[in-house]
Amino acid sequence: METSIIDKYRNTADGQEAEAILRSCVHCGFCTATCPTYQLLGDERDGPRGRIYLVKQLLEGQPATARTLTHLDRCLSGRSCETTCPSGVNYARLADIGRTLMQQQVAYPPVEQLKRWLMRKIIPYPARFSALLALAGLAKPLLPAASKRKLPQISTARPWVDSTHARRFLVLEGCVQKAVTPSVNAATAQVLDRLGIRLERTPGGVCCGAVSYHNGQREEGYDFMRRNIDAWWSGLQQGVEGIIVSASGCGLMVKEYGEVLKHDPEYAEKAAFISAHTRDLSELIAGEGLARLAIDPAGEKIAFHAPCTLQHGQRLPGVVEGILQRLGFVLTPIQDAHLCCGSAGSYSLLQPELSTRLRDNKIAHIEAGGPTIIATANIGCQMHLATGTGLRVVHWIELLADRLGD
Numbered sequence: 481m482e483t484s485i486i487d488k489y490r491n492t493a494d495g496q497e498a499e500a501i502l503r504s505c506v507h508c509g510f511c512t513a514t515c516p517t518y519q520l521l522g523d524e525r526d527g528p529r530g531r532i533y534l535v536k537q538l539l540e541g542q543p544a545t546a547r548t549l550t551h552l553d554r555c556l557s558g559r560s561c562e563t564t565c566p567s568g569v570n571y572a573r574l575a576d577i578g579r580t581l582m583q584q585q586v587a588y589p590p591v592e593q594l595k596r597w598l599m600r601k602i603i604p605y606p607a608r609f610s611a612l613l614a615l616a617g618l619a620k621p622l623l624p625a626a627s628k629r630k631l632p633q634i635s636t637a638r639p640w641v642d643s644t645h646a647r648r649f650l651v652l653e654g655c656v657q658k659a660v661t662p663s664v665n666a667a668t669a670q671v672l673d674r675l676g677i678r679l680e681r682t683p684g685g686v687c688c689g690a691v692s693y694h695n696g697q698r699e700e701g702y703d704f705m706r707r708n709i710d711a712w713w714s715g716l717q718q719g720v721e722g723i724i725v726s727a728s729g730c731g732l733m734v735k736e737y738g739e740v741l742k743h744d745p746e747y748a749e750k751a752a753f754i755s756a757h758t759r760d761l762s763e764l765i766a767g768e769g770l771a772r773l774a775i776d777p778a779g780e781k782i783a784f785h786a787p788c789t790l791q792h793g794q795r796l797p798g799v800v801e802g803i804l805q806r807l808g809f810v811l812t813p814i815q816d817a818h819l820c821c822g823s824a825g826s827y828s829l830l831q832p833e834l835s836t837r838l839r840d841n842k843i844a845h846i847e848a849g850g851p852t853i854i855a856t857a858n859i860g861c862q863m864h865l866a867t868g869t870g871l872r873v874v875h876w877i878e879l880l881a882d883r884l885g886d
């Protein structure tokens with residue numbers, strides 16, 4: 481695609497990166513067919529090709545408006561379009577740059593600004609988020625039925641297996657997952673212990689930074705990233721093999737630390753090293769001898785919902801499904817499994833109507849397969865799906881931990 485970037489942007493790192501991405505797009509529109517927001521709204525500007533064009537116009541000097549920012553904000557950042565694109569266009573990066581530049585020109589209404597500020601000041605901090613959940617729990621009897629259904633079910637914590645194996649990994653404990661499903665990383669430690677791997681917690685570890693970074697607050701996001709790098713660094717110098725992340729959205733962010741911090745003179749090298757040594761939990765487990773787990777699947781019929789951050793972002797389609805099938809679980813089919821469930825990080829809070837429509841479509845496709853339980857790989861998807869179904873929704877590692885044999 482030809483571009484004519486104005487001087488204001490041409491000499492900036494963002495402008496140059498965006499121009500290179502724009503030039504890689506041939507405007508073919510293949511991506512539009514797999515875009516969930518285009519499917520719902522039928523407007524070119526609510527699909528990837530249209531959004532790419534809106535960012536191009538901005539970089540060529542056309543002022544952003546509240547309308548153009550809305551089209552960018554409706555994007556789920558699930559990257560289904562990147563999987564479809566034959567030209568390898570780095571759409572997500574372009575959208576991040578475009579959204580940040582548009583937010584510099586267009587102010588959100590005060591209520592929206594407050595909502596976004598509260599979100600950034602509460603969600604990434606497990607103690608604050610837990611306190612909010614506790615308050616909501618107290619108020620639950622007074623809430624309308626629709627609000628009650630949105631309150632997440634807090635899972636019971638499991639004891640952490642403190643093994644002594646020579647193979648060691650550190651874990652990103654995360655923020656929302658730590659508050660809502662503290663059992664997930666403990667289940668991870670339990671399963672890895674059976675595979676001869678010790679999983680270590682990381683004092684000083686914080687939110688991966690995605691909540692701030694993807695909502696236009698880059699410096700705040702960088703701060704979270706640097707704090708995690710500092711927390712992990714000494715372990716990685718002392719024989720730890722790498723970082724394991726059980727929430728695919730957070731894992732994708734950590735895998736991008738190297739790219740995101742490449743201009744930081746102090747952290748660029750460390751960030752690249754961390755990203756190269758970060759693995760989704762499924763990547764690690766898929767390479768191990770699963771017979772050691774002695775799992776009895778007990779005929780359970782599982783619907784595995786693959787988060788966008790796992791299948792499109794981390795490009796790991798079919799890995800969890802392969803593990804579950806090797807262990808003898810029966811996987812039920814899901815129509816349009818490539819489409820987003822509508823969770824998408826903070827999207828369900830910021831775009832509730834679209835998010836609910838996508839969730840309902842996803843649940844209908846999942847339930848049509850007749851599963852007895854829904855498994856997924858990201859806390860956001862887990863919480864979001866649970867608000868729309870009577871079926872139990874779990875992280876897939878909990879299925880394994882609950883069925884470990886002797």
Ligand code: SF4
Nearest residue numbers: 505506508509511565
């Ligand atoms: S992003 Fe890829 S698929 Fe979409 S219009 Fe551009 S080249 Fe075509």
Ligand code: SF4
Nearest residue numbers: 515555556558559561
């Ligand atoms: S990231 Fe998802 S919602 Fe956004 S343009 Fe791509 S396919 Fe559409």
